[in-house]
Amino acid sequence: MLNDLSLLAPELLLAAAAMLMIVAEMARASRLVLAIGILALAASTVLTFAVLKADTTVFGGTYRIDTIAGWAKLILLPGTALALLMARAEIAGRDREGSVYSLIVLVTLGALMLSGAGDMMVLVIGVVLTGLGSFALVAYPRDDAATEAGMKYLVFGAVTGSVMIYGLTFWFGGSGSTLFSELGQLSGQMLLSIAGLIAVIVGLGYKASLVPFHFWAPDAYDGAPISVAAYLSVITKAAAFFAFAQVLRDLPREGGWPLALALISAATMTYGYLAALVQTNLVRLIAYSSVAQSGYILMGVVALGVSPVATPAILVFAAAYVAMNLGAFAIVMVAGRSLENLQGFGRLCPWLGGAMVMFLLSLTGIPPLFGFVGKLYLFMAAIEAGYLWLAVIGILNSVLALGVYLRMVVPMYRSADSAAAGPVGLPLAAVLALTAAATLGLGTLAGFLLP
Numbered sequence: 001m002l003n004d005l006s007l008l009a010p011e012l013l014l015a016a017a018a019m020l021m022i023v024a025e026m027a028r029a030s031r032l033v034l035a036i037g038i039l040a041l042a043a044s045t046v047l048t049f050a051v052l053k054a055d056t057t058v059f060g061g062t063y064r065i066d067t068i069a070g071w072a073k074l075i076l077l078p079g080t081a082l083a084l085l086m087a088r089a090e091i092a093g094r095d096r097e098g099s100v101y102s103l104i105v106l107v108t109l110g111a112l113m114l115s116g117a118g119d120m121m122v123l124v125i126g127v128v129l130t131g132l133g134s135f136a137l138v139a140y141p142r143d144d145a146a147t148e149a150g151m152k153y154l155v156f157g158a159v160t161g162s163v164m165i166y167g168l169t170f171w172f173g174g175s176g177s178t179l180f181s182e183l184g185q186l187s188g189q190m191l192l193s194i195a196g197l198i199a200v201i202v203g204l205g206y207k208a209s210l211v212p213f214h215f216w217a218p219d220a221y222d223g224a225p226i227s228v229a230a231y232l233s234v235i236t237k238a239a240a241f242f243a244f245a246q247v248l249r250d251l252p253r254e255g256g257w258p259l260a261l262a263l264i265s266a267a268t269m270t271y272g273y274l275a276a277l278v279q280t281n282l283v284r285l286i287a288y289s290s291v292a293q294s295g296y297i298l299m300g301v302v303a304l305g306v307s308p309v310a311t312p313a314i315l316v317f318a319a320a321y322v323a324m325n326l327g328a329f330a331i332v333m334v335a336g337r338s339l340e341n342l343q344g345f346g347r348l349c350p351w352l353g354g355a356m357v358m359f360l361l362s363l364t365g366i367p368p369l370f371g372f373v374g375k376l377y378l379f380m381a382a383i384e385a386g387y388l389w390l391a392v393i394g395i396l397n398s399v400l401a402l403g404v405y406l407r408m409v410v411p412m413y414r415s416a417d418s419a420a421a422g423p424v425g426l427p428l429a430a431v432l433a434l435t436a437a438a439t440l441g442l443g444t445l446a447g448f449l450l451p
Helices: 002-007 009-026 030-051 067-091 097-115 120-138 144-175 180-186 190-207 216-223 226-248 257-276 282-302 310-335 350-364 370-384 388-412 426-449
Strands: 056-058 063-065
Touching: 002 009, 009 030, 009 067, 009 097, 030 067, 030 097, 063 067, 067 097, 067 226, 067 310, 067 426, 097 120, 097 226, 120 144, 120 190, 120 226, 144 180, 144 190, 144 216, 180 190, 180 226, 190 226, 190 257, 216 226, 216 282, 226 282, 226 310, 257 282, 257 388, 282 310, 282 370, 282 388, 310 350, 310 370, 310 426, 350 370, 350 388, 350 426, 370 388, 370 426
Parallel strands: none
Antiparallel strands: 056 063
């Protein structure tokens, strides 16, 4: 028991910090709430290094301490800290400010549970914990747009979550266990395997905003504060893909799930970019862009169990995605929500304009940026798994992505007469500096460190 608890030190510390944050918010000490959150996230990140090389489970196999769970912490925890700084820059001084910080940390705790889930019940708890907090975060502004977005998000989440829970019972009935490690018992039971698979795709596909479960994303991102939209677009989404990896690596491939996910991957990346091409609202444009990026990450899940590059590909691209998408949203916080707000922005603010161009090129997959390295590994994994056609579709969509992001870049360097940039305080400046450094520097570093 004590050994199990020591392996769970990062999660336990974060859970304790979340409780302290709630208490501090009762005293309306929002700065203290933020400080506790940042310190806890930093301490949990440091504690993760002690278990990074572990490959074991705790509490009877229900929670995994392995490569995916370990690196997920190193991606999700720092990403959450950056999201907290973005939230501080946007909502400082408002009512219930500390509640936002507390909810963000609680949602991240659920994201960690998804990333290490070794059991159906842990998966369900992770989905519920990330969902409930996210619904409240989206509805935080209390205006009509936020309320409508929160309701859509809630209804969609309730339906897809219920479908997933129902479908998991088929896996339990076929394998005789709630542990994912026992899913090999479904070999030869194709109908049960497919029934559970469909349900899991619905439940996690909603959280990852995969087509056709993505409809909530543009409205939720647009109705929420920009910092919340940025957080949901990276943390809960990355956690959903880590959960996909934990679940499907034990599921027999004879049920045909790789082909099903490959088709969803192709549809997701294509639809996301086509929809983004006609957007004039920057938040909705990036929302559809994030839908397309989900299709790319899914390529790594398709290759699980066949390509040795599959797991590193998911982790590298997830890390790159967190950095470049948070950075892009941070620029939107400065420039404004409309595409018209970018008119002349690059001339008025050369450093911020240059950072935005870098984030967008990284999202496209231009070398030597971090996004390029992630996409390269995803393409390698898909090809090694026998899905050359999927890699080709991914490459073609990268060309389409360039058209999407040029719609943002070109206006930035036109006349600066109408451009007006908001203030860049210390929290937001820190976010921009760290995400830019990661996007520019980690691409080259990852190329040297990973096989």
